[in-house]
Amino acid sequence: MDLAARIRRTAEREGLWQPGDTILAAVSGGPDSTAMLHLLRRLSGECGFRLAAAHVNHGFRGEESAREAEFVRRLCEELGVPLDAVEYDLPSYIEETGMNAQAAAREKRYAFLRSAAARRGASRIALAHHADDQAETVLMRLLRGAGTSGIAGMPMKRREGNVELIRPLLRISKLELLQYCAREGLGYCEDSSNRKTVYFRNAVRLEILPFLERYNPNVSASLVRLAEISRAEDDFLTREAERAMAGLVRREQGGFAMERGAFLGLHVALQRRLITLILIYLGVEKGAIPFERIDAIREAAAEGSPTTSVIEAGRGVRFLREYDVLRWMTGDAAGDDAGFEYEVTADVRELAIPEAGGRLVFRRMLRAAGEPLPSPGAESRCAALFDEDAVAYPLRVRSRRPGDRMRLAGLNGSKKVQDIFVDGKVARAMRNRIPLVADAEGRLLWIAGIRRSADAPVTEDTTRILRIEWQDDTLEVWRC
Structure with a gap:
């Protein structure tokens, strides 16, 4: 089965698009996004969606970035795909904000993609992440100590505001995309920054994965499979936590509460997931909840622990065990009130x-x-x-x-x-x-x-x- 047919089958199975949609493809000019744009252009007629493209010049690499922008412009012209492009002075923005380069680039890039999608009436933005990117992401998160949610990797689709981010190439390898470009006679640009191991992802790609391949030549495929399994299990745990939230947790003034006995009746994996869900409901960002804090709350509820305790859960949220009641409170509700x-x-x-x-x-x-x-x-x-x-x-x-x-x-x-x-x-x-x-x-x-x-x-x-x-x-x- 050729790549276009595989992508179409994946799109149908995962619901990546519907007839009548407008899809905005994020195109950098590299082989991945070039192949994606070409494949989506082939599929647009038979699948009944309209296609537009967007390109961001971050201003990091001078003439090289300018050549990439020109390449994307000509490619879209040849394919008959309307293009929105923008050029930023990211070095100045980084100096003003103090953000790191990758975070600043991502913030600006996604802001532009959302605005371009709005101008084109696009309900979906296609990103060119492929299976090798997924393997790198999973390994990076494993090295940083991620749990099930983290090693689930990048989702095939994700809602962000008024648009849905889709990744139609996520089950296709980098080698297959390079071979596609060669077969179709597609030129592409090489980003020189991809060879700099000062960036963690590049170090994983150029140094860590090749080392691991000495022990398992299929390590990338194994990591992608791990992401698929983890995503399904993560989705199951999330649904079970939401069910437990609805059935066992009650809303109180300033927070949530539940009976300790009901909490202890849950499997330990569900206990952790429920704690995380409650904290997210109270405004603590998912990525800002360390495992140690979640387990400290879980252990405070356990048999043999003190009957009263208080744990700072972050972002002004406190966990309180008060005899056989567990509470998560925000702001003044977690402390002393003014009285009446x-x-x-x-x-x-x-x-x-x-x-x-x-x-x-x-x-x-x-x-x-x-x-x-x-x-x-x-x-x-x-x-x-x-x-x-x-x-x-x-x-x-x-x-x-x-x-x-x-x-x-x-x-x-x-x-x-x-x-x-x-x-x-x-x-x-x-x-x-x-x-x-x-x-x-x-x-x-x-x-x-x-x-x-x-x-x-x-x-x-x-x-x-x-x-x-x-x-x-x-x-x-x-x-x-």
Whole structure:
């Protein structure tokens, strides 16, 4: 099967294009992109897509770069392919920005390709990376310590903004492309910088791969196969992590949380992938999450680890283990909050508390002498009953303060609110957000969702009952 037929079969299998598409080919003038442009030109008629080309002169190599630009212009003219070309002064841009040469060139090149695609109405940009490039990429990432996602190499297609980047040559070797150019009588340009081993990729191509080929002549094919296998497994793990995210992780104010038991029930590979996914959702770039940090979080959740711990996860994100709850929080949500306080008069029926992510609902009931007391079900962790005549208005609903204490039934004296939180295994990150209800005499009546005080109990003598209920806007803000 010739190269054009192989590319067409790959395109159909991978969905690289559809009839009616406009494809913008990135053409440098080297043998790879020259062969790609020629092959796409052959395929455009039978596959029903329109073809345009783009060329970037980075301004690194003076006359050599100018000759490449002219070569691409003539090639596109001969093939009848419209061309967009640009010339940059990259050395000056690098000096201004302090970026390294390769990063600066890539930034400018892809920005121009996207703008050219927009001008031409192209939905896809074709890049000329081939199988040898893939082998080099996988080996480079292996040497840098990449995991499954990294050694998956370059994808056949990838969405970037409004366009899709496609690599139709990714399963074709460099030798096959050179042979194609020779058969078709295609000239091409040689980039002299490709021989400089100061660049890591060039060193891999010119020194490391030839050394490895002494032990395995097919090492490049093995690396490409490794990329194919890793990409499929990476895609599977990503989907499973997204499923776990949807089923086990709940969104909270400022971040995400999940039960430690559910996390420990996942396979270790899925634990790592889920941690990565959560951090990405919270704005940490994928490439900025080292393996050591991911495993530190995983180990903090493990059996035998301290029941409370905090790990800085990067970009202002903190991981918190708080007993049997795991939390990933951003910004102020991961630290101390500013606090809040609201006044509640005797006619208030509902009080929204955005700082706590919910509301308090006040219901007042009359009880005639001799009537039965409310059933035990009227009270719960999220609802408490009080003798309203024993409560001094206005009530104060506020966050905790240093030294707060509350009288508890069966206890002589009072107990620190801090100790009540610890006994109740209340997450440290949540403690400043839990509403405390106090009356006008300063008595703490209720820690919403946690504990009621011994003050103002409902008895046989009670004629007016005040019921206070906490309702969450989010799920299980503090296990209520």
